Amino acid sequence: MVEVIIDEDACVGCGSCVEDCPNDVYEMDEAKNKTKVVKEEDCMACLSCHEICPAQAMEHRDIHVAKRLYIDRKVNYALERII
Amino acid sequence: MDMREITDTIGTFKPELIPKETGGNLDDYEDALHVLMKFMGSMSSALEQVSGRGANAIVYQAGKRMGHESAKMMEKTDDLEKALFEMGEVLGHEFYYVKWKPAAQDSYVIQKDNEVTVKLLFMDCVVRQTLRRTGLPQKGPLCYLLYGYMVGAVEEVMDLKAKVDIDHVGPNACLKTLTIKWSAK
Numbered sequence: 001m002v003e004v005i006i007d008e009d010a011c012v013g014c015g016s017c018v019e020d021c022p023n024d025v026y027e028m029d030e031a032k033n034k035t036k037v038v039k040e041e042d043c044m045a046c047l048s049c050h051e052i053c054p055a056q057a058m059e060h061r062d063i064h065v066a067k068r069l070y071i072d073r074k075v076n077y078a079l080e081r082i083i
Numbered sequence: 084m085d086m087r088e089i090t091d092t093i094g095t096f097k098p099e100l101i102p103k104e105t106g107g108n109l110d111d112y113e114d115a116l117h118v119l120m121k122f123m124g125s126m127s128s129a130l131e132q133v134s135g136r137g138a139n140a141i142v143y144q145a146g147k148r149m150g151h152e153s154a155k156m157m158e159k160t161d162d163l164e165k166a167l168f169e170m171g172e173v174l175g176h177e178f179y180y181v182k183w184k185p186a187a188q189d190s191y192v193i194q195k196d197n198e199v200t201v202k203l204l205f206m207d208c209v210v211r212q213t214l215r216r217t218g219l220p221q222k223g224p225l226c227y228l229l230y231g232y233m234v235g236a237v238e239e240v241m242d243l244k245a246k247v248d249i250d251h252v253g254p255n256a257c258l259k260t261l262t263i264k265w266s267a268k
Contacts, residue, residue, distance in 0.1 A: 022250065046256040046257065048252075066206050066207050066208070069116060
């Protein structure tokens with residue numbers, strides 16, 4: 001089963017993930033002004049929330065990670081040498 | 084300036100080499116894939132620029148034709164589960180999909196009047212990768228290629244009318260609803 005972890009220190013409480021998730025996996029915790037996971041079992045790992053999160057505050061575990069053949073391996077190689 | 088000279092492909096060509104040898108290595112395949120992705124992206128955006136919303140219909144029709152052609156060799160069936168499995172084989176690993184349902188829903192397949200719907204979660208998709216390679220938004224004309232492909236394959240295998248709707252698109256997976264009308268042929 002998919003496990004979604006929110007980094008509460010990183011979350012800025014913008015609510016973008018709450019609005020974007022088609023399956024209402026997230027809700028705003030009004031007291032903390034942070035996102036909380038409420039329906040983890042309905043997460044289909046589309047990762048729209050990852051893309052929209054300005055703080056990169058979430059992590060999805062045990063998901064099928066789609067192939068990323070669009071990434072240029074030569075660019076990766078160059079990056080590895082720089083970083 | 085002189086033309087670029089390629090020396091590592093100098094060799095002897097014999098007809099019997101085909102199809103055993105392809106020439107090139109993995110890096111060449113990668114280069115070819117990326118060039119094709121860029122071509123496809125350019126074609127898609129140009130088509131949209133020229134034809135507007137009509138671009139979707141053109142690409143859909145192309146995909147549908149591909150779907151019919153691909154599924155011609157497949158075993159015909161009335162069984163949706165079997166048809167979905169067969170189509171998975173036809174679409175191959177580059178279009179890996181699974182049935183999906185919300186946790187609260189009992190069954191993957193919903194029967195309503197003369198319609199059957201099933202939600203499909205497309206995990207690996209070459210179309211999505213092409214769009215990301217070229218920086219184009221999802222749900223555009225190129226997505227209609229897969230749309231048409233699915234519809235064409237379903238129609239060919241089940242000999243029924245089908246349609247696919249995009250529910251949600253994401254960078255890692257896209258949710259689509261496949262609808263089949265039992266009464267329509």
